[in-house]
Amino acid sequence: MRKDVFTGVDIGGTNTDIAVIGDEIIAKKVANTTSLVTIFSDISSAYRLSVSTSELLNRFLTGTKPDICTITIPGPGLARTGAVSGAIGHRGEVLDPINPDEVDTYIRQHMADAIAIIGKFSVRNPCLEEDVRKIAQRYYPDTGITVSHTLGYLNMPARMEVTTINAGLKKKISRLISRIRTFHDSFYFVSGDGGLVSKTRAYKNPMALYHSSPATAALGSYYLSRQKNCLVVDIGGTTTDIIPLVDGKPAIRQLIMNDQKTGIDAVWCETVPYGGDSRVMSDLMPWREGNARAFDGKKPTLTDAVNRAGIAEIGVFTSTGLSLAQARRALETYTKSIVSVINATQPGPLVGAGYLAPFLLPVIAHYSHRRYTIPEHASCANAVGAAVSRISISLHVHADTGRGIVLYNGVSHSIPKNTDDETLIHMATEELRHRAEKEGAPPSDIKDVIIDRFNAFDVVRGWQIDARIIDFIIRVAPGITSEAP
C-alpha cells in the first residue's frame, strides 16, 4: 500500500463523495444511484482508504428498527428489562452463576432479528455474558449477537442502549465490510469523533460510526482552509451543520440518544434541519422527500429554489416547479435559520463545506456580518476529512492487583500482583501503541497519549492493604494524521 496517498469516501444521503489526496487533491461527487461496488472498484487498492458511513447509519437509526431481544444480567440493584439470574461483583467475581435453562427459555420465548446481551460489571468479568452468548448461538448467527463487555468505558444503562443499537446494526455493517473487502482488504471507517477505526472495531461497535459527518466536515474544512478558529458551515442534503473549530479542533461531546448518554464521543455541532434536498412547499420544510428536480427528483427543494432565484445553474435548472416568490421565501427562511444559529455561536469567520456552499454562504456571511472562505474542493470536504484523519483508539483500563489482572476494554490479562500505578500506566501505554500500530498508525501519530478519569484506591482486608483497584482511560486522540500531504 502506498502510504503517501490517502483516499476518503463519504457516503451521504444523496451523493457519495470521493477524495484522493497525494501530490494534489482529486475530488469528485457520485450520485448514490451508482452502486457501492462501482464506487469502490474505481478506487485504487494501493492507497489508504477511509470510509465515512454516517448517512447510512443515520437512515437506519431514524428508520424502522429491527426487532431486538435484550437480555440483561443485572444482579442486585436497580430493576432492568429482560433480566435473568446471575451476578458479577465489584471486583469481577462471580457472585451468582446464570441459570442456563432460564436463559434458553427466555431466548426461545423472545425470538427476534438479533439479540443484545448486557451484564452488570461485565467489563470487570465477561464470563456470564459469554455464557449467555453460547446459549444464544443455538438460535442466532454471530452477526445477530452483540455483547457489552468490550464497551469498557460505558456504564450499564449506556451499554444497554449502545449494545441494543449495535445488535441492529451488526448485520448491516458486516455486509458493507464484505462488499468493500471485495476490492480493498485493508480500509478504515471514520468514527463520530473523527478518528479512524479498523473494520474489526467497527464490526464490534458499529454505533461508533454514527454521526461521523460533522467530524469529517470539521477535519476536511480545516485541512483545506487552515482556518484554526472559525465556524464550519456544512450544507448537506438533509441538514446544515454548524461546527465551531478552536485551534483547528472541533469540540468533542458525548452522544445522547433516547435521552440516554451513550458514552460515545462525537464532534459537537449545531444542526439545522434544512439542506439542499429539503422540500419547498409554500415555504421551506424541514424534511426530505427525494432528490431535487434539478437531479431528476419529483418535488422542488432548496436546490431548486437556488436555481429559481437565479443564484446558480445546478443540474436541470430550468424546471424548478417554483414561483420566484416561493423560492425567495424558502431562501429567506433558510438564511434566517442559519444566521440565528451562527450568531448564537462563537465569533470568527465562516468556512463553507458542501455542494451548495458557494451559492448560499455569501448571503449567510452577509447577514451574519462575517468574513467567509470557501476552499477549493469544499463540496467534498467530508471525503477530504475522511482521507486525512488518523487512527484514534482508546482503552478502558481496570486493574485489580489483588487478583493480578488488568482488563483492557473488558478483556482480562495477567499482571504481577505488586504492579504499581506508574508501571500500570506504562504497560497500558505500550498496549495502546501496540494496538494502534497493528491497525496501521504511524509512530508519529501515537507519540502523545491522553489519560483521563484516573481513579484508584486501596483494598484493606484484615487491617492490611491487600490490593489496589485502578481505573483510567487512555487514548490516542483523533485528528489529522501527521503523514497527510
Added chain:
Amino acid sequence: MTTGIVYHDQYLLHEQSPTHPERRERLSYTRDQFLEEGICDRKEYVRITPCPAPLPAVLAVHDLQYISFLEQSSEKGGYIDADTSIPKGLFNSARLAAGGAIAAADAVLDNQVKNAFALCRPPGHHAGKGHGAGFCYLNNIAIMVRHLQARGMKRIVILDWDAHHGNGTQEIFYDDPSVLFISIHQYPFYPGTGSIYETGSGTGIGFTINMPIPAGTSNESYYYFFDEIIHPIVCEFSPDCIAISAGQDTHFTDPLTSLAVTATGYANLMQKTCELSERLCDGRLVAVLEGGYSVEGGLPYTNLAILAAMAGLDTSHMKEPSIFHTAFERRYDPHSFENVVSMARTLKGILCTFWQSIPFT
C-alpha cells in the same frame, strides 16, 4: 421532583490511616455501584456539589474552643482519642462534610429536589458540642438541623439508624423541644449511651427517644419500631422536615457491629420514612451518611437501596447476592424480635407519659 445526591470527590481524600475502618474505600464501591447503575444519568436524580460549611453554621452547634482546637490540630495533625486521630487538613474535610449536609438541606428547601442524601465523610453523630469521638469531628446532621431552623423550619425530627448510638447528636439537642431525636442502635455497645431511660432534659424532656436493640436484630424489629413507636410519635410531633442519620453499619456484613439488617430492610425503612415525610411535611427529607464499614459487601447495596427508595424507584431487586446468605444466617438471631418487643413494651410505658399517641399500657 427529584432526589438530590450530594457528593464531592474530596470526600474520598480524608483518611486517618490507610487501614482505618473509616477510610476512603468506604465510598469507593458505592461510587462504583452508582456509576455502573447510571444513577447520576437518571432523570430522577440531581447531583449536588457542596461547599465547606460556613463557620457561623458550625459555631451554631459547636463550642468555639473545640473548633479552635480542631483547626489548629489540623495544621500539623493530632489526636482526639484512640479511634479518632486528626490528620493534616482534617478541618477542611470536616467542614466540607458538614457543608454537604447543608447543601442537601438547601436543595430541599429551595425546591430544587424533593429529598436529598448527603454521601459525605467523615461522619458526625458522635461529635458533641465540645468534643469529637468515634471517627467524628463535626456533627454534620446537627449543623444541618440548626441551618434548617435558621431558614424557618421550626420542628425537626432526627431519625438516627446507625448501629451506634448518636450520643453527640443527643447531647446537642437533649434539652431542645424543637428537635425530636430518635435513635435505634445496638446495645450494649459503643459509645455506651442510649438507654431507654435517656429521654431529654428541661423543656426537652420526652424529645429524646432511644431504642436499644440486641445483637442479631434484623428487619422485622426495625419495622416493628417504626410502626409502633416512630410513626405515631412523629405524626404527633408534626415536623417541618425529617432528617436521617443514615448509618449503614446495621447491615449483616458489617465488620464492626453485630446487627442483621438487609438491603431490602433499608429500602423498606426509607420507603416508610418517605411516606411519613409526604404525609407530614411535603416530602421534605434529608439523609446524611454516618457509619457503615462493610465496604464491599453491604454499603454499595444499602446506599443504592436508600437512594432508590427516596426516588420512588422499584426496589424489588435491592438485595444482596446469594453468596452472602450464609453470612446472614450466622449473624441473625431469631430470638431478637421477642426481646425487642419486650423492651418496646417498657419503652412505651415511659413514652406514654410524654406522647398521647402512645397508649398507656
